[in-house]
Amino acid sequence: MRSSTTGWLLLAPTIAVLVLTGVLPFLYVLAISFFDWNLFAVNPEPRWAAANNFRRLVHDAEFLKSIWLTLLFTLWVVASQVILGFALARLMMRDFPFKKVFRAVHTLPLMIAPIAVGATWRLMTVPGLGPIPYYLKDWFGIDYRLSMFPDQAFASVVVMDIWHWTPFVTLTILAGLSNLPQEPVEQARIDGAQEWQIFRDIVLPAMKPVLLTTIFIRIMDALRVVDEVWMLTQGGPGAETRFIGLHIWKIVFPKTDYGYGSAMSLLTLYMTIVICWLLYAAMTARKDRAS
Amino acid sequence: MTSMPGRRGFLPIRTNTFDRVFISVVLFVAIHLLWMRFLEPALPLWIATALSVALGALIVRKG
Numbered sequence: 001m002r003s004s005t006t007g008w009l010l011l012a013p014t015i016a017v018l019v020l021t022g023v024l025p026f027l028y029v030l031a032i033s034f035f036d037w038n039l040f041a042v043n044p045e046p047r048w049a050a051a052n053n054f055r056r057l058v059h060d061a062e063f064l065k066s067i068w069l070t071l072l073f074t075l076w077v078v079a080s081q082v083i084l085g086f087a088l089a090r091l092m093m094r095d096f097p098f099k100k101v102f103r104a105v106h107t108l109p110l111m112i113a114p115i116a117v118g119a120t121w122r123l124m125t126v127p128g129l130g131p132i133p134y135y136l137k138d139w140f141g142i143d144y145r146l147s148m149f150p151d152q153a154f155a156s157v158v159v160m161d162i163w164h165w166t167p168f169v170t171l172t173i174l175a176g177l178s179n180l181p182q183e184p185v186e187q188a189r190i191d192g193a194q195e196w197q198i199f200r201d202i203v204l205p206a207m208k209p210v211l212l213t214t215i216f217i218r219i220m221d222a223l224r225v226v227d228e229v230w231m232l233t234q235g236g237p238g239a240e241t242r243f244i245g246l247h248i249w250k251i252v253f254p255k256t257d258y259g260y261g262s263a264m265s266l267l268t269l270y271m272t273i274v275i276c277w278l279l280y281a282a283m284t285a286r287k288d289r290a291s
Numbered sequence: 292m293t294s295m296p297g298r299r300g301f302l303p304i305r306t307n308t309f310d311r312v313f314i315s316v317v318l319f320v321a322i323h324l325l326w327m328r329f330l331e332p333a334l335p336l337w338i339a340t341a342l343s344v345a346l347g348a349l350i351v352r353k354g
Contacts, residue, residue, distance in 0.1 A: 051327070051336065058328040270320055277317070281304050 033262035040256050053263035062239060063264060066247040073243060074222040077161045081218055082211065085169025089177055110167045118231025121160045146233055150240035153233045157241050160228060169214050176210030212283060216276050223272050244268050300354040311354045315347030
């Protein structure tokens, strides 16, 4: 009993901070989502709206499109980053000339603020100024104009995010690979297993917890991307790169539609939790069946 | 989830009480959103609430 009280006392500051910075804001947003509250409306006071904000949400074509675009973006960036990150981590497990220089340079994008990444890519992609449109035209004959072609804008945002966040995935996987026990791999080699078999049957299952954690973090980050995309495309052309975060920002700040914006934020949180949980449950179910 | 003691019900994974309450809440929200999107013009929302609560109770008890 006494040790339990001490435990709770030691936990109290952390719990207090979590309640103040996590639980209370969540409850506040949850409450606001049931009100009609717009500072620019004729009546700027909050008025009870029951589930109307959520009703409006599921019929809002622009918002549904932003969800679809965000899911597509998340799928592209997370899949690419995990594949690339794994390949790079495997490469860095080996010795090669200038490995330390390569590792340092490779990690640099991680240290740059997202807003600066967006600004840099914006400068690189402005037609008539940036090198990307110039070389794409010169080498491949591609007319690259972010503000005109939705596919190019979307691809650019995806490539920018991959460039920015792959080092994070690489470093996490590298840490996992460095801690893998070497005995099973050596035994498999002695038994005549091919490199591909060792990777599929030993390395990949052992790396599952690390991969899962990395994928969760990247999914959560990708679903709430705002600043990089805002700097590069401002959500355009039209609304072709207006992901959920940007859409919510537009509703909450310039339009001051707080009730509706809160409902959108809650749906985004719900989506993030469900996606991560489904992924986790799928992997746990497989483990359950195996045992 | 796996490290905690759990049980096997009709759900495809081993779950504890928290998992089953969580699944019920997730389904509650999903059913209401889908109902508002597709069925509300024909059927009122309280039917979705009744269905979700019943499904939630079933999951928490037998899931």
